[in-house]
Amino acid sequence: MDKLKKQKPHIAVGTPGRILELIQLKKLKLKDVLCVTVDEADRMLAEKSSWDAVTEISKRIGRDKQFLFVSATIPETLSEKTATFAPFTVQIEATGQLVNTEQVSHYYVECEARDKIDTVRKLIYAEDIQKGIVFVNQLERLTETTEKFKYRGLKAASLSSDSSKQEREKVLKAFRQGELHILVATDIAARGLDVDDVTHIIQLDAPSEADSYLHRSGRTGRVGKSGRVITLLEKRQAYKVEQLKRDLNITLQKAGLKKGRLEI
Template identity: 40%
Template structure:
């Protein structure tokens, strides 16, 4: 924990963790030294604190000036980061404000007039506030792109680049994500100053927990029934991923009609609807929360026992991002894929490094069936409930 030695007394007193995560060990000293950083580390590996703690040291809360900007692709992630910063800045002069779509812009403008030290926001709302000259980028010396792969994708790339180039000329930029492709790295290099590339793999993560990767063979038409059955397992708390919104709506109608303790999360739900759904999930009134990648981006939910791939993801990056939601902070977890015959080839490619085990859904339970990894051999189909 050598990096803690040079930090403020407030940070030292609030540090209660037994272990330092590898990305924190690597990234914090480099950010404190003023370096630009491109950091890749698994979901749930402590990336937020790896940039928040240096920001608290690099900014001055006694100055009436907004000095740092954290850009995120989703409202939830913005809110989570703001909560983390508030926890660590309690009792200090450092202030933080969130600037997200779906919230009252006039209130945000009023808060900006007070010159918060750090602002956290989504690209659309930030662009509006900059255009209206309410957020003055010239003062900002530190910019973080959280979930950088999303922010530097074609959808947001130009807008984010414009924000960075409008910031102070001696700005520091950090890009963090669980997956950073060569393309994303190339884009980042265009507006960063000789960035240091950091990469932490899942194998380097300290973990006392065990993550099981498993699959249940099922017909496409039976996936909703399997989900409904899983939702009645005591103690299960799962985030289930579906590849597109149309399928999400169909599953929602059928599951709600059958009264299953399941809810869905859409990207176009307003802030209050999303918060109400998440509160019910955290309280255990809902056992399975179904979402697309877009709707679930940035969600950090403690105690998830399962991640369920209702559809096999399109890419390795999707599989990694989704799967990393369970088994956080050394807890056990399971990544379960509902696998139809047409999806088998894609699944073999995505999961080959994880040695997934086959399970069978039978009698209201997940039972380990053929424990061989998926390698093309024929296996017995899952038994249907009568």
């Protein structure tokens, strides 16, 4: 707040709740604001408290300003939800595929549920992963997976919504600097996480929907670099291969572990 008083910023970046709080405290002045950008708009829309704050901020700024709503996936209800403060919207779509299939290879490995953690561990050794992210769907699974990795000598740590800001920053710093090789994460890490040179995304738990796959896979193959996405599926989940192919226009190749190597 001292910095806001001494150095009037050109750009203020923050969560909707914190930005609104600073406006209410009159630490951020709105009279000169020309543009409001909402990143990860679909996620904001899904979280009522965040969207309520976005709406309040936008109403205070006024309808004669520019609003940008950005996301890899835009919900159909967005225009309806923004109509009160941004009544005239234009949708702009980037060209190309939703999912990177040029630099990124997409595979799936069949295994039993009880073998998943051990299979991921073997994949990490087989691929000699120095910087990879392992995604799980549930917080309970997060701790179990991380502890088993560490017990087997892997340099791993977890990242979730239950972690404090300081804990997340500490883990991400270690991951970026190479002190950690494996980040075990829930979907909180799939959005906005930009770490250079992530070579592998392993989905210990298959994503429940295509949007989740899109965001997770986007953590690798960035800025023209190559990457691999490996999804573990139980036999009963075989339908997901066709589902992802249909929804995301990608082909998942079947792979398996043989003699300590990943074979396609």
